[in-house]
Amino acid sequence: MSEKSMLLKINFEKSCPSEKFFPPDEGVELAICGRSNSGKSSILNMLANQKKLAKTSNTPGRTQSINFFNVNEDTLKKLVDLPGYGYAKASKKMQKEWGQQITKYMASRKSLRGIILIMDVRRPLQESDLNFIAWCEQYNLPMQILLNKSDKLSKNKASQELMKCVEKTAHNLLLDSPMLLSAKTASGAEELSKKILDWMEII
Ligand SMILES: Nc1nc2c(ncn2[C@@H]2O[C@H](COP(=O)(O)OP(=O)(O)OP(=O)(O)O)[C@@H](O)[C@H]2O)c(=O)[nH]1
Numbered sequence: 001m002s003e004k005s006m007l008l009k010i011n012f013e014k015s016c017p018s019e020k021f022f023p024p025d026e027g028v029e030l031a032i033c034g035r036s037n038s039g040k041s042s043i044l045n046m047l048a049n050q051k052k053l054a055k056t057s058n059t060p061g062r063t064q065s066i067n068f069f070n071v072n073e074d075t076l077k078k079l080v081d082l083p084g085y086g087y088a089k090a091s092k093k094m095q096k097e098w099g100q101q102i103t104k105y106m107a108s109r110k111s112l113r114g115i116i117l118i119m120d121v122r123r124p125l126q127e128s129d130l131n132f133i134a135w136c137e138q139y140n141l142p143m144q145i146l147l148n149k150s151d152k153l154s155k156n157k158a159s160q161e162l163m164k165c166v167e168k169t170a171h172n173l174l175l176d177s178p179m180l181l182s183a184k185t186a187s188g189a190e191e192l193s194k195k196i197l198d199w200m201e202i203i
């Protein structure tokens with residue numbers, strides 16, 4: 001398969017500024033989480049091989065609503081693009097709103113079965129990531145960590161970062177072994193799409 005072909009058929013379903021707009025809570029959902037600017041929306045676009053499925057930006061804080069996408073035309077299988085956390089310039093009010101919005105989603109959503117946590121391979125496991133991981137533990141959800149933007153480092157350096165991240169997270173039984181990814185080159189994308197489909201089948 002060529003690296004840039006479509007890996008998953010992904011259709012935009014709904015953009016929700018608050019929980020009253022959420023689609024029915026049924027089926028299986030995986031949420032894409034991570035610091036602002038880590039590449040969450042870009043990864044959705046890459047998986048679908050579409051440029052503008054999810055809005056991306058150089059300016060952190062681009063995604064401000066909770067956005068639902070259907071996978072492979074199955075309305076019971078969803079990927080959810082969440083607004084990023086840890087945006088240094090966000091006002092206290094914005095950070096509080098983020099917390100409330102995400103808490104409402106994570107705490108109430110029965111169909112949420114797993115977290116895909118995106119980090120920039122050049123800055124993995126920042127304090128806000130560690131806080132997020134610790135906070136997620138209460139929901140007992142499995143988590144897949146992806147070190148994105150691997151194209152920004154040499155192969156060697158990226159592998160070193162991966163090994164360090166694997167070692168630092170190995171004690172956490174809810175975390176699957178971290179993987180490298182580049183939303184730009186689609187390197188690692190097949191493994192990710194396989195993981196998403198496996199998760200959607202099994203859980
Ligand atoms: N080089 C490179 N750039 C990337 C990659 N993934 C994302 N980017 C760039 O990083 C910036 C942020 O990407 P987004 O996908 O908007 O990030 P996000 O995590 O959705 O950000 P928020 O919506 O603000 O939380 C954009 O300029 C992307 O083009 C990657 O794998 N490699």
Ligand SMILES: [Mg+2]
Nearest residue numbers: 040041062063
């Ligand atoms: Mg985004």
